[in-house]
Amino acid sequence: MTIKDIAARTGYAVGTVSRALNNHPNVSPKARAAIQQAAAEMGFELNVNAKQLKQTHSNTILMVVKGTRNELFGEMVEKIQQLISETRYQLVVDYMDEDANEAARAIKLCREKKPLGVLFLGGVNENFTEDFRAVDVPCVVATNDASALPLANLSSVTIDDREAGRQAVETLISLGHRRIAIVGGDRRLSDTSRLRYEGCLQAIQAHGLDFDPARDYQGVRYSYRDGYRATKALLAAGREFTALFTCADVMAIGAIRALGDAGKRVPEDVSVLGVDGLPIGEYLVPRLATVVQPAEEMAARSVKILLDGMENGAPCRHERVPFWISCRESVRKR
Structure with a gap:
């Protein structure tokens, strides 16, 4: 039979x-x-x-997490695990280095595990080449805008990273800061870092501030350690700055330690503003000012879009969720 x-x-x-x-x-x-x-x-x-x-497909959903030290992704993974546990699907989580190719990794894992859908936490558009068409299941990339890609099965959920960078620097300028340094990611490898940097430049140029990327920008990995090292490098270059914007809260926390070790007070000598809105920021001394990304909302929207594609054949869609700036104790007026 x-x-x-x-x-x-x-x-x-x-x-x-x-x-x-x-x-x-x-x-x-x-x-x-x-x-x-x-x-x-x-x-x-x-x-x-x-x-x-x-079997053609298993009963699993694959989640590819780009970066092993990204605490925002840690929050999102927890929420996604909770949401998927309420369905009939099983979640398989794969962690990879933040500089590795997430699309190539997904192609390989889809051959092996045959998931019904794929979630990406983090991504770089140029990695989603023609080869990615081999992945024939619904996919969603969170925290990166994939709307420009010609892939009918790839959706995305993100904040407006360029506008977040612009508003962050505008906030520092509104507090009277004119000498601003930036710690971000490698703009060649990270769309998020590139877009936030472009937003920063918009605000800096609009106000005619003195800013030399070679002197005032450090592109590093998203970690406490690299935030610390980047800030030490900025200080060693001899540039006096009164405000520091970092593209992630983990970088900001490392930066605050580096400033303290150099005898600088936050915010009396240097104001520090991060991005993410990590819960730990509320418990630091001083409490960390930050551009808040709604991690749970992004996670929930990503899961809903993925399930809609898997179960109802819904077309891909690209959503932006709102962010906001929380001006806590690590920033002050000049």
Whole structure:
């Protein structure tokens, strides 16, 4: 007894029968009921070992996390795990280095694990090349805008990173700061870092501030350690700055330690403003001023879009969620 026998009896295609017997979501209730009834009447038993070897898709959702030290992603992973646990799907989480190619990693893992959908936390648009068309399931990239990519199965959820950078620097300028330094990521490898830097430059140029990227910008990895090292490098260059904007809260926390070790007080000598809105920022001394990204909202929207694509065949969509600036104790007026 094979699925071909059930297909002949019910009149449904072999592929439809296979999906119904393997609990694939893309089968109508009517077809599923008819196929399952026929299978029961004919005494059909699914060969589980063969299923595992030959199945088209598993019952899993793959999540590729770009960066092992990104605490914003840690918050989002926790929320996504909670949301997926309330469904019939299993979540497989894969962590990779922040400079590695997430699209290539997903192509490889999709061949191995055959997920029904893929979530990316972090991404770089240029990594999603023609080869990515081999991934034929719905995908969502969170914290990166993929709207410019010609991929019909790739959605995205993010803040407006360029505007976030612009408003952050505008906030520092409104507090009277004119000598501003920036710690961000590698703009060649990170769309997020590039966009936030471009927003910073918009504000700096609009106010005619003196800013030399070679002197006043450090592009490093997203970590406490690199935020510390980058700030030490800025100080060693001899440039006197009264405000520091970092593209992530973890960088800002490292920067505050570096400033303290150099005898600088925050915010009396240097104001520090980060991005992310990590919960730890509320418990630092001083409390960290930050551009707040709504981590749980981005996670929830990403999961909803993915499930809609998986279960209803919904087209891809690209959403921007609002951010806001929390001016806490690490910034002050000049």
